[in-house]
Amino acid sequence: MKVLGIVVEYNPFHNGHLYHLNSAREIVKPDYVVAVMSGSFCQRGEPAIIDKFSRAHIALLNGVDVVFELPFVYATQDAGGFAKGAVWLLERSNVITDIAFGSESANIDFLTKIATVMIDQPEPFPRFMKEELKKGHSFPNARKYALLKYFELTKELSPKEVLRIEKSNDILGVEYIKSLKELKSKIKVHVIKRVGAEDKDESFGGKFSSATSIRKLIIHGDWDKVTQAVPETSLKIIARELNEGRGPITLQQLEEIALAKLRLMGREELQRLYGFSEGIDLRFVECASKFGELDNFLSCVKAKRFTMSKIRRLLLYSLFNISQQFLSKCNELGPQYLRVLGFNTKGRQLLSVIKRKSTIPVLSVCSLYRKVLKKVIKDKTGRFVVDPNLFEKQLLLDIQSTAIHSLLFPNKSERSAQRDFHIPPIIIE
């Protein structure tokens, strides 16, 4: 049995995603496709433009058999934490045989070479890394310069090749490979050459436009262009969500909630959270005090050593109280459950296999999570690797972040915080 795993955000699902899915299918020829997808907030540190249930629905309509939610704590980490959480979750389902990801270079050798350096940390790479960070570069930039120096010595890769990891999907690709190696996973890796625009590209690129540019078009109501860039199934569900007042959701809408939270927080409280080191805690406090506008706040905080995505993620950490201790434990122990957002008829069969084989429990009905946890605790087979306390904390965070996401819905009657309890998995027969 071949089961293909993919890691996605589908924010929103577009033609590039469909191309990737179909290409991966052609290469792997899997019996099943499983997607692990970000929930209510994404890796750029922003709320998803429409909710996770609708995005899972679109995925199923386009041929994914099972959609699991990537817990918030991984979905909103940097490329390393994101990739690790997602790959680990797939690994723990215990059925995935292949993983495919999009890549600008589509060169698995190149990505593996870099991943190997990052895992093995052969001298003088760690020293180069330290030097570059000291110069005040952001982590991704420091890594790029350190790799350039390192491969200039070893001659394994040319500068031109190394510079490819400036591309967001290649960065993620390196992290997927690195995580699989660290987990000693037997999952086989495939890379799919990406088509069209880069993720962060903000300009409309026709049929293959970036998710960023498509979100912009949706916000501005430029439906002619959206229609060109997303499959019809995606368009229909996006339109339905907006029509019912459950979108579009943007970071802008978090402005007052996020700034109020910071104004009510002390610096000490902030310092207990993940990532608020190197004086960024003080910048957050001072900028939230100076500015009552999100854009001004973000510009005020921005420094050379931090990317804007990182700053947005830190803003989410401050809102959701993501402590250093909690995040470290999550990265040490991995995802604690397989939360099912949706499946089709084939997916139902696969899920019954996963339920027998996975090393973390499958959670289909969120409201029954205590029952599921009890069963895991009682289990005598030694199959599960779950930490009950961490399970609850990770899940509570998914539920809370969805409760905040829904609070941003334009239609106030849709703003229930209990969507996770009331909306069953999406089923496509």
Next chain:
Amino acid sequence: MKVLGIVVEYNPFHNGHLYHLNSAREIVKPDYVVAVMSGSFCQRGEPAIIDKFSRAHIALLNGVDVVFELPFVYATQDAGGFAKGAVWLLERSNVITDIAFGSESANIDFLTKIATVMIDQPEPFPRFMKEELKKGHSFPNARKYALLKYFELTKELSPKEVLRIEKSNDILGVEYIKSLKELKSKIKVHVIKRVGAEDKDESFGGKFSSATSIRKLIIHGDWDKVTQAVPETSLKIIARELNEGRGPITLQQLEEIALAKLRLMGREELQRLYGFSEGIDLRFVECASKFGELDNFLSCVKAKRFTMSKIRRLLLYSLFNISQQFLSKCNELGPQYLRVLGFNTKGRQLLSVIKRKSTIPVLSVCSLYRKVLKKVIKDKTGRFVVDPNLFEKQLLLDIQSTAIHSLLFPNKSERSAQRDFHIPPIIIE
């Protein structure tokens, strides 16, 4: 030297307030008038419609000589805590000789009789009180029924007289007298017969309209009517504030901030806060989870035993994390500083007297509070009664609540959280 103290909210300053001020002046004939005024949030559990500096300015323009800020922790308590904080602050200035307050009954004997019962708790009054609370009445209603029963026995007051304490100013009046008695204060009490509408009256009443109805008119932009109900000085400053995008501020604008805070809080966290007993914590959690609209949330929480004002105040406690422990300490130790919002030339003279005589420090420039605190700690005269830790906590809360108030300004460029540090006391020469 005669110094008249008054306790006000001026939300906003209207003709009834001016009448009260002038009547009190006529009766007392003071050398100076000192007002203690709510800051950014008021006793009804709502943000003030315009900021505290502008409201202090209007008070000065209408003849008040010094305006002190009533710390948030007292300004947002029930009538008992509000009155106690305000009277205690005036007492601690050590210069007030007279207090005047508005009253529907204007009958000081009646108010004193009730205050005495409430302090002395003569049997069977406490038993009546318990019985009425057990029936599920709100505190004010239980007190009213218990007093009716009590005075039916003693025949000191007729039922008709007792029922007067349904009026909000008489309730406050009883509390002022009670607090002064408890403090063994020598301040002389005067009552001024109120004219025009009751505070909570929502309909426009012409020249003497209630603050509630005037706020409504301001929000709806009905300036013809506002002009009839407030002095020109008040009108001008209200108009200036709205014109510059610093108002009108309403509870509605706190909707997402307040509900987000509740959705991110656990029930245990809520239980540590003041007032979340008798299952109201669970109601708060459940209603914030069900509803994403403030009005629906408030209706959902509303129960017979809680007035709507109390529920709004609890909402503020949840937003500002007002713990049981902190509030009890505040009510035990009293206000810790005299924060000057403004003064006129005469007020400047009085302030120099207060600075020599008060038992808590005068804070004219908020940013210098650490210096002021140091001086108090070093003081060898034994004159000060300050708890440095409580001083800081009370002040931080005033600053935080002002930072949240300003975050609600329509004009985003005015939303600085540092208004308390950047705006000096208003001075009218």
